[in-house]
Amino acid sequence: VLDTYCNASGQRINNEKSSIFFSKGCPAQLRETVKNNLQVDNESLSERYLGMPTDVGHSKNGTFKYLWDRVWEKIK
Incomplete structure (x- = not known):
């Protein structure tokens, strides 16, 4: 699969x-x-990839709480 992707996209891993x-x-x-x-x-x-948490478990509220806090600070 990865070889097919590389051949189609011209990108290399x-x-x-x-x-x-x-x-x-x-x-x-x-x-x-x-x-x-x-x-x-x-x-x-x-812990993060492209600014987002990589390990998102069952508790999505806790995982993304920092986003809520950042947005709320900007709104205030």
Whole structure:
């Protein structure tokens, strides 16, 4: 799929800059298989990507509260 995307878009994936994130329930064996197949070694998750939280759980109110607070400050 990634090769198809690269061929269609003309963009290339930089594996050194890439990282991958797995859910908590993903088995270690599967994680290693996927990382090896994609040739991505970095397994991490930043708190934010493009200014938005990356880990949004069931409590969306708590996750996006900072946005509400920022907008409310501007309104006041």
